[in-house]
Amino acid sequence: MMSSNPAVQLNGVNFAYRPGRPVLDIAELRIAAGERIFLFGPSGSGKTTLLGLLTGILKPQSGVVSILGQDLAPLSNAGRDRFRGVHIGYIFQLFNLIPYLSVVENIVLPCRLTPERMQRLRGAAPEQAAKEVAGRLGIGELLHEPVANLSVGQQQRVAAARSLMGTPELVVADEPTSSLDFDHRERFIELLFENCATAGTTLIFVSHDRTLLPMFDRAISLPEINRVRT
C-alpha cells in the first residue's frame, strides 16, 4: 500500500453546503504518504469541512478528491463509507466514544464494523490487538472501564487507539488536544507520532493552536490554500 501514491491529492475542489455560498475552493493540495501534517486556520475557516471531503463524508460540487490513489467521486455512498472504514482513522475534538460501550469495546468497534480492518490484524484477536495499542498509549489498565469513568485525556487516548486499530493508512485528528492542558497535549501528540511511525501512517492533525506547529513535518494554513474569503 505504501506506493508512490500520495496520501491525499486534491485538484480544483469546490464545495458549498448551499448553492451560491461557497465554503472551500482549493486549487491543489498534496500530502505524501507517511507525512505528519499540521493543518491550521481560525474557527469557521472550513477545517472540518475539508476533513469531511477527505474522508468521503461530504462530496465536492466539482474537482477531484483522491485518497491513497483512489478517486472518491466514482464510489457510491456506501462505497465511500466502506473506504473510510477500511483506510481512515478519525479522532474528534471531544466526545469520541460510544457512551454505552466499555473502553475495549470502543477500541475494537472499527474492526467489528469493517471486515477488512479485521483482516489487517493478521489473525490476532481484536481484543488482543486493542490491548497492545492501548498499552502503547498508556491506557492498558482501563480496558474494561465504562467510558464515563475516564478523564478527558484518557478518553482522547482511547479515541486514538481506536483510530489506529488495524493500521489505517490515514489518521485524521480534528482538534483532539484542544481540551487538554499543555503537558498532556505534547505527550498525546508524541504518542500519536510514535504509533503512526511504526505503521507508516499519514497523519493530518487539525488545530487552531499554532504552538504545536514545530512538532510536525509540515504545516498547511487553510486560509492560504482556500480561495474562498470568509
Next chain:
Amino acid sequence: MVLLSLAYQSLKNRKLTTGLTIFSIGLSVALLIGVEQVRLGARESFSNTISQTDLITGARGGALQLLLYSVFRIGSATNNISYDTYVHFQKHPAVAWTIPYSLGDSHRGFRVVGTTNDFYEHYRFRRDRRIEFAQGRLPNGIFDVVLGSDVAATLQYKPGDPVTVTHGISQGRGLLNHDDKPFRVVGVLARTATPVDRSLYVTLFGMEAIHADWADGAPPMLGEETPAAKMTEQNLKVKQITSFLLRAKSRIDTLRLQREINTFADEPLMSIIPGVALAELWRTIGYAEDALAVVSVFVLIVGLLGMLVSLYTSLNERRREMAILRAIGAGPRKIVLLLVAETVLLSAAGAALGVGMVYGLSAAFQPLVERHFGLYLPIQPLSVGSFVYLAAVVVAGLLIGFVPAVKAYRNALADGLSVRL
C-alpha cells in the same frame, strides 16, 4: 450481529425509557393475547356447559328456545310434553339414560327445576365433571329442595331453611305463591360455573304436588287446597314434563333417535344435538368478541406509537453517537439498521413480556374469574391466532423502526462529522 449487539447495549444504556417502552408494549400485547385467550376460553367453557348429552328433547318449537330454557334456564317453553312420551323414550332400547326437566316455577328470580335422581347421577359438564354436593343430601321427599351454589350463596340459605316456590318466572316475590306447600332445603350443590348453579332442584313429585289442585292454569279456591300432609307419591301422578336430556347407548344411534323423536306420531316433539345448537348460538353472540378484539388491536397500536415517540425523541440526544459511528465507517445504511434493530428488539421483548403477563395473570386470577363470572379459563398453549398477533407485533416494530431510522439517516448525512455541541 455487530449491529444487534450495539442496539442491545444502546437500549441497555437507556434502562428507564427502554423498560417503560417494553412495559407498555407488553401491556398491549398482554391485552391482545389475553382477549384472544379469554375468547377461546369462553367458547370452550360455553360449549362445555353441558357434556355427554346426545339429544335435548322438548315440545316442537324453536331449537334455540329449547336450548336456552333447558341448558341456560333462559326463557320458557311454550308447551310441555306428556310423561308417557318421556317414559317411552326412557325405556327405548337405544337409550342409555335420560334426565327429565319440569320447568316453569321460580323462587326469587331463580328457576325451580323438577327432575329425578338421574340428574345427580348422569348430568355431566366440562367433558366429564359431575354434580357434587357441597352440603346435605339428595332430595328424597316430595317437599325436599336442593340449591345450586349461586342460589345458596345469594340467598344465604342453608339446609333446613324453608323455600316458597312462586308460580311462573318472576323476580322477587311473585303474585302467585305456592305458600301452602313450602319446601325445605336438604342440600346444596358444589359450584359448577355453569347455569346449574343458578337453579333450585325439586323432585318431579314435588313439582306435581304444588300444582296438584290447579286446573286450567288457575290456582285452587281458598280452602280447597289439598293439605301438604296428605300428599304422597302414591296419590300423585306425574302427568307432564317440559323437556328431557338423553344419552344414546352408542353415538351411531343418536341421529336415528333424533329422527325417531322428531317424527314421533303421538305428540309433536323436537330434539336437538347440544353441540350443534351451542355452536350456532355462539356464532350469533360472537360479535361481542370481535368488538373486543378490535379494541385490543387499537391498544396495541397505541403501545407501538409510544415506542415510536420514545425512540424518535431520543434521536436528538444521540446525534453525536451517530456521527461517531459514521466517522468510523458505519454508513447511513448501517445506522438505519441499528435503529430498526432497536425497535425489533423492543417489540420482541414487549411481545415476550406480554405473553408472560398473560400466563402469570391467568394463573393468578383463574379461580377468581371462575368464582365471580362463571367463566372457566383453561391455561392452554397459545393459539395459532396469538402467534399471528405476536409475529405482527414484531413486524410492526420493524416497520415503525424505519421512521426514526430515516430521521437518523437524514441527520447523519446533514451533520457529517460536525455536531455542534
